[in-house]
Amino acid sequence: MRFYKDKVFWYVFTALALVKGAALAGVFYFHPLGEKILAFPDSLTYVYPAQTWLEYGQMWEAVTAAPMLLRTPGYPFFLAVVQTLFHNMTWAVVLVQNLLSLALLIPVYMTAEKLNGKHAARAAVLFCAASVLYFSLSFAVLTEILCAFLLSWFVYFTVNFLLKPARHKLFLAALFLSSAVYVRPAAYYFMFASTIILVCFSAAKLVRFPAWKIAAFFFAPLLILVGAWQVRNSVQTGFGGFTSVGAYNLYMWNEDYLAHKYNLSVPQAHQLLENALPPGFNSLPPTEQVRLYKAMAKPLIQESFFYKLSRAPLWAVKTLFGANFVHCSRLLTGGAIPEEELDGQMLNHTAALHENWLKTIPHKLLFLLTAGEVFLLVLCGAAGFLLLWKTRRTETFFLLVYCLYFWGIGSVFFGAYARFRAPFEFALCITAGAAANALLQYAKTKIKR
Numbered sequence: 001m002r003f004y005k006d007k008v009f010w011y012v013f014t015a016l017a018l019v020k021g022a023a024l025a026g027v028f029y030f031h032p033l034g035e036k037i038l039a040f041p042d043s044l045t046y047v048y049p050a051q052t053w054l055e056y057g058q059m060w061e062a063v064t065a066a067p068m069l070l071r072t073p074g075y076p077f078f079l080a081v082v083q084t085l086f087h088n089m090t091w092a093v094v095l096v097q098n099l100l101s102l103a104l105l106i107p108v109y110m111t112a113e114k115l116n117g118k119h120a121a122r123a124a125v126l127f128c129a130a131s132v133l134y135f136s137l138s139f140a141v142l143t144e145i146l147c148a149f150l151l152s153w154f155v156y157f158t159v160n161f162l163l164k165p166a167r168h169k170l171f172l173a174a175l176f177l178s179s180a181v182y183v184r185p186a187a188y189y190f191m192f193a194s195t196i197i198l199v200c201f202s203a204a205k206l207v208r209f210p211a212w213k214i215a216a217f218f219f220a221p222l223l224i225l226v227g228a229w230q231v232r233n234s235v236q237t238g239f240g241g242f243t244s245v246g247a248y249n250l251y252m253w254n255e256d257y258l259a260h261k262y263n264l265s266v267p268q269a270h271q272l273l274e275n276a277l278p279p280g281f282n283s284l285p286p287t288e289q290v291r292l293y294k295a296m297a298k299p300l301i302q303e304s305f306f307y308k309l310s311r312a313p314l315w316a317v318k319t320l321f322g323a324n325f326v327h328c329s330r331l332l333t334g335g336a337i338p339e340e341e342l343d344g345q346m347l348n349h350t351a352a353l354h355e356n357w358l359k360t361i362p363h364k365l366l367f368l369l370t371a372g373e374v375f376l377l378v379l380c381g382a383a384g385f386l387l388l389w390k391t392r393r394t395e396t397f398f399l400l401v402y403c404l405y406f407w408g409i410g411s412v413f414f415g416a417y418a419r420f421r422a423p424f425e426f427a428l429c430i431t432a433g434a435a436a437n438a439l440l441q442y443a444k445t446k447i448k449r
Helices: 007-030 034-038 044-056 074-086 091-103 105-116 118-129 132-137 144-163 167-183 190-203 211-237 245-252 255-262 266-276 286-321 325-333 339-347 361-391 393-409 418-448
Strands: none
Touching: 007 091, 007 105, 007 118, 034 091, 044 074, 074 091, 074 144, 074 167, 091 105, 091 132, 091 144, 105 118, 105 144, 105 361, 105 418, 118 418, 132 144, 132 325, 132 361, 132 418, 144 167, 144 190, 144 393, 144 418, 167 190, 167 211, 190 211, 190 393, 211 286, 245 266, 245 286, 255 266, 255 286, 286 361, 286 393, 286 418, 325 361, 361 393, 361 418, 393 418
16 A cells, blocks of 8 residues: 555654644743754764855865865755755754654655555554654754665665566665765665675575676666765865764774773763874874874774673663663753763763663653663564564565664764664664564454454
8 A cells, every 4th residue: 555545654644743843842942952952062063064065165174174074965965955945054954854754654654565564564654653762863963864764765665676676776775875875974884785685685586686787776876976975085185985984983982991991081081082192183184184093093992802892782782772861851851961961971871871860750751661662662673573584585684684784883882872773763663563563463363263
C-alpha cells in the first residue's frame, strides 16, 4: 500500500505534527534559555561557515578564518539556505528540522512496507514517531536530523534496488548517500562498504545486476560527487582529503585518557592537549596540521590502547541505549545545571548516567519514559532482524551491516552517546516494525483460538 493511501499513516503523521507544533511553540515562547537551548559546542563550527558563505561566497573556519576543512559543506549550506529563506538561523532551522523529522516517517514506512507489508510499516512509523532521540535532536543546531533524513532515502532506494534492481534506484541511492556524506563525513567509508556489499551480492547472484553497472551507476557517481570537494580542498589548501576532522579527532579524543591519568576534568585535559600543540599551529598549512595531529596522536593512542579497550563496551552501550535524556530534560525544564558544567557532564558524557539530573520526581519519570522507549526499540529492532532474516536475507544483511557500521563508528570514543545513534535509529524502527507485526499476528491467532 502507498503511504499516502494509508489512513493509519496519516493519523500518526498528524498526531506527531501536532505534538511537534506544540513543543516548538512552547520552547519558542516559554523556554527560559531562549535560543541558547538550541546551541551545542559544535554548532558554531557550522554556523560560521554558513555566514561567511552568505557574505563572502566562501566557507571559512570559525577560529582561523581559513578555508573550511574541519567541517564539510552540507550542513553549513543547509543553514545558509534556511537563513536566505527565513532570515533566521536558529528557530527557522529548528522549524525545518522538525519538518524533516516528521517527513522521515515517509521513507521509514515505504522501506518497511517493501520488506514486510503495510502492518509492519505502520508499526515502524509508530516507533519512529515515538523516537525521543529524533524529537530532541530536532531542537539542536546539529547535523543529525538532516543526515538521518538523507540516509533514510539512501536505505529505501538500496533496499528497493535489492528487491527489484534498476539503474535509477542505484543512482538515487548514490545521490542520497553522497549528500549524507557532505552533511556528516562519518558516512564517508560506507560508500566503499556499500559498494563492496552490492558487488558481492551481484557475484553471488543474490541480485540480478552486473557488477560493472553497480560500479557505473553507484560507485562512480559517489566518487565524482564526493571527490569534487576533495578537489576543492586540494586547490584551495593543498590538502587532498575530504575533511581534516579525522586527524583532529585522533588527537583530541585522548582527552578522557589524560583526564584519567592525571586526575583532571575533561575540559582541563582538552586544554592540556591544546597547549601541547606547537606555537603558531593555527597558521600552519593544513597538510602540516594534519601531519602533526596524527604524529602527536600516535603515542597517545599506543599508550592508552588497553584503557580505551576496557571502556569500549560502555561507549557502545551508551550509543545504543542512550536516550539523549539530558537534552530532553533541558528542553522541558530549562537549565537545571549551570552552563559551565555542561562541557563535562552533558556534552562529553564521561559517566554513564548523570545523577545531578535525577534529583526530582519529574526528572526520574522522564528518564524512565525516555529510557523505556529506547530499550523497547532496540529490543524489538533486534527481534525484527531475526524475523526478517528468515524471509529477506539479502536486504536484512544490508540493513544489519548498515546499523553495525554506524553503531561502531559512533562508539569509538569517550563522547559516545545517543546522538550518534541517529544515523541508524530509523533502520531499527523498520526492523522493530517487523517484530511488532509478528507479535500482533501471534496475538490475533491466540485470540481466535
